[in-house]
Amino acid sequence: MEIPNFVLREEENEKLIFILSSLLSTCRAEAVFLINRNGQAIASSGKSPIHDEQALASLSAGSVATTHGLARILGEAEFSSIFHQGTRWNIHISSVGDRAILVLLLEKNKGSVDDASLRRAKMIIEDVLKKNWQARSDVSAGKS
């Protein structure tokens, strides 16, 4: 197959969990999930009331793709975030570069999105994933 697999090493996972935990604390979120655009859960932090993280990952990826389609209809490059409000839970979903998605699960009247922390977290995550992707692409190129 031409497209390299996504390989997450333990040290990268630790870095990602550290970033997610820090975001979890500044936003007072219940849980933070990092997923890829294909709908696979990469890493998470917090105590999620959702027992099936894979389902959350797939549905969030679908939601981002749908929103991307809506943006294109309007001539926008993309809508960078989606916010769902419920009676008890809110979900904030945002793109991290073009390969990942960050999902914040917030309890209503408790947690809120801290824009500066979110932006910083996304920058660091993007950097980790970019390096990961580059390393993998180099390995693939070397193989072929």
Added chain:
Amino acid sequence: MSFINYANREINCKIVYYGPGLAGKTTNITFIYDSVNPKSKGKLISLNTEMDRTLFFDFLPLDLGNIGGFKTRFHLYTVPGQVFYEASRKLILKGADGVVFVADSHPDRMDANIEAMRDLKENLKEYGYEIEKIPYALQLNKRDLSPLIPLDSLVRELKIANEPVFEAVATKGTGVPETLKAVAKQVLTVLKQDLL
């Protein structure tokens, strides 16, 4: 594109069931879901539209063993078969590690089979895949129908290269596990080459 996670020693692979509307993709998935040990599977998620359903779930097949100390988790998806859900089909196909094409054996559905096959090839190409190179199996479903498209006609129209072909009656589970095992085996072979 599999997701290999060294932190939890797990490999995540995505298998997509593709085919024309009402060919039995959902029946395949629900049969597998019901056969899997409840402890090793996630929830069966169903996204309903007016005409069709998109289903997915993930599971850890216990009988496939480990690859280099990694557990393998399979994520099974169906696509909505109706022609007008093309955008959804394309989206679900993204990142697929293996594909099963479920064909309908009813004589009236031959054109729909051919159109869905053309659609699959085009969508894969857009993601940079070639159907001849990815793990793939062809399932000829509804073999209990009467009238029925003869086996050799279906194979002639739909078989691409040397992919495994299975006759199936998905409502009874006939040919369903065999099809999944065939494509899963190919996915694991690709992974082993990549990992070991």
